[in-house]
Amino acid sequence: MSKLKFLKHSSLDRLRSNIAPNQKRYTGDASFLNDYFAGTSWYLDSNIVIPDSLELQIPTSKSDLLDLENTRIVYSALKHLTPLQASQQRLWAYFTHVSHWEYMRKRWPAEQYVGKERFREVMHERYFFISDGSRALLRKGMARLWWYGYCTYDEARSDPFELTGALLKKLDVAQNFAENPFGRNIDVIKALLSVVMERDFYERKRVRDLARYINQIGGATILDAIPPDELRELFTAKIDQLTVAA
Amino acid sequence: MAASPSPKCYNRAYSARLSFRKESGLSLTWCSKILCTVLWGYTVMQINPRAYPHPVLAHWGDDILDSTFQGVVSGKGAKNAYVFDAVFKTNNADLLTLVEQKKAMYAVHVECNSTRYRNLFKSAAEKFSFEIGAGLIDGRVEVCSFVLAAKPIDKYTNASFHPDYGKSIFRLSRGDTLAVAHDQIIEATKKNDPLRKIGSIFSIVPNDDEKATGMDIETDGPKVIVRLSKPNFESYISLRHSADYRSVLIGSIVVPALVEVLERIRRAADEGELEDYSDFRWFVVIDRKLRERNIRLQEDPESFVDSSLKVAHELLGQPLSLSLNGLRAMTGVDE
Incomplete structure (x- = not known):
């Protein structure tokens, strides 16, 4: 076991504000931080213990990005983090810039954005955090793997990551359910995903219609007040209605 | 439902x-x-x-x-x-x-x-x-x-x-x-949150762009990032540990940065876009300090009547006097 490392505030601030001048560095084969911060102390050891090795599966094609497999690895190893710890940019920036450089390079190759206006925005989103606090956690290259696990992990199931599989089966499901305000309530998203999985409900337009419906009822009804079994009934009724209508 | x-x-x-x-x-x-x-x-x-x-x-x-x-x-x-x-x-x-x-x-x-x-x-x-x-x-x-x-x-x-x-x-x-x-x-926030003080909401970093000159700021994160051109940053690093120069550095770097920040949030308040900043820790700290001076940007942008320069000096504890006194001490100029 080893200690979880994180960037110093000053290191993170410097890196974050120099994304554009560092374009070339983000296309390199190896992490550039040792050279970049040469001669200075740029990271710290936390008191948080993690396994010595946290090896992710490296995507080899765009059709199989291995998000589910890597969510299993990251969340299983770091389940003991609190949400507060897991929302710390300094921690994930160490992962994205140092320990999991190869994964980040293969998952979000920087080359395709070099020289383009979007470069800073994309790097910001994947290697750091975007300013939208809640959505940021689901967009950052490594943090998202932990947060997907956190909001779907269910020990009561024979495969605790079964609902994670439903969430990550289609990008639309993850974006429309996890990134919506109702997706922050773990009971709500688990109830929703369990029905989505049972009904094999992944078609893009219908997923969006369902998310819109849940947002609408959330305007007058506090979903958090509804017990999981009733939530399941509510979602099942709507999914069946949308399926019939299609 | x-x-x-x-x-x-x-x-x-x-x-x-x-x-x-x-x-x-x-x-x-x-x-x-x-x-x-x-x-x-x-x-x-x-x-x-x-x-x-x-x-x-x-x-x-x-x-x-x-x-x-x-x-x-x-x-x-x-x-x-x-x-x-x-x-x-x-x-x-x-x-x-x-x-x-x-x-x-x-x-x-x-x-x-x-x-x-x-x-x-x-x-x-x-x-x-x-x-x-x-x-x-x-x-x-x-x-x-x-x-x-x-x-x-x-x-x-x-x-x-x-x-x-x-x-x-x-x-x-x-x-x-x-x-x-x-x-x-x-x-x-934790009681000992270091970001509770105005000075600690600023982070001064070098601008790695070789063409960069002077200084600029970024306000889209938890802290206000002040970026200095590399030569300026090197000078800053060499001076920052000296107590004699501290007030001068505040006057020449932090004060203009804070003035710019105040101008940005004033504009945002006038345009009803202050919410864009509300999640940033630096904004929470500045907003709290402004409220202590009865400036309530969210409810009443007009309550910010003084110049941003004047308010910046107040928020930082009037660094100009300290800065000038420091310079006088350094140069040996006496009354």
Whole structure:
């Protein structure tokens, strides 16, 4: 076991504000931080213990990005983090810039954005955090793997990551359910995903219609007040209605 | 979720209420912000009026007449948790009866953007407490107080319904809103949060762009990043540990940076876009300091009457005098 490392505030601030001048560095084969911060102390050891090795599966094609497999690895190893710890940019920036450089390079190759206006925005989103606090956690290259696990992990199931599989089966499901305000309530998203999985409900337009419906009822009804079994009934009724209508 | 036993009845009542709102000149996008005090300083209540499919007792509307509902949540930090106390008050007899009958309940909805925390705490008691683990929330916490349906209510009516509703009855589902109080925003920070002081919200870094000159700032993160050109940054590094030069550095780097920050948030307040900054820790700190000077940008942008330069010097404890005295001491110029 080893200690979880994180960037110093000053290191993170410097890196974050120099994304554009560092374009070339983000296309390199190896992490550039040792050279970049040469001669200075740029990271710290936390008191948080993690396994010595946290090896992710490296995507080899765009059709199989291995998000589910890597969510299993990251969340299983770091389940003991609190949400507060897991929302710390300094921690994930160490992962994205140092320990999991190869994964980040293969998952979000920087080359395709070099020289383009979007470069800073994309790097910001994947290697750091975007300013939208809640959505940021689901967009950052490594943090998202932990947060997907956190909001779907269910020990009561024979495969605790079964609902994670439903969430990550289609990008639309993850974006429309996890990134919506109702997706922050773990009971709500688990109830929703369990029905989505049972009904094999992944078609893009219908997923969006369902998310819109849940947002609408959330305007007058506090979903958090509804017990999981009733939530399941509510979602099942709507999914069946949308399926019939299609 | 809310629906009446008769769709006709529901539609008639609902459309009548909407047209009444239009005639009375109220816009559904209207928003007010009211200041109140809680344990961790101040909160800004943000009220977003909305049209419900059934009458709701809310401070912005008149669905239910001669009635008030208040919910105030205060909190304090304990060793491993934040402890919240909620106090509710309503004078609406029918709502009180529903709560007594356990058909309705008082509820506090808590959300924290930065940790994706969202939960509901509920009780039939007018006063209750609840705890949230210290590892679950951080920074800006949005708190909203309600009376909610605790179970399905087949025939909801209220003696104080606005006459437009006539004798309408409504069928409510569990979780439907019956009354809503002012939202509160509470700042959950550790007592020793280093970002509580103005000076600590700035981070001074080198600008790696070789063409960079002078300095500029970025305000899209938790701290204000002040970027100095490389030669400037090297000079800054060589001087920053000297107590003699400290006040001079503040005057030449931090003061102009703070002036620029104040200008940005003034503009945002004028344009109604202050919310864009509200999640940033630096903004929370500056906003708190401005409020201590009765400058309430969110509620009243006009309350910022002095120049940004003057206010910046005040917020930093008048660094000009220190800076000039420091220079005099360094140069040996005496009176």
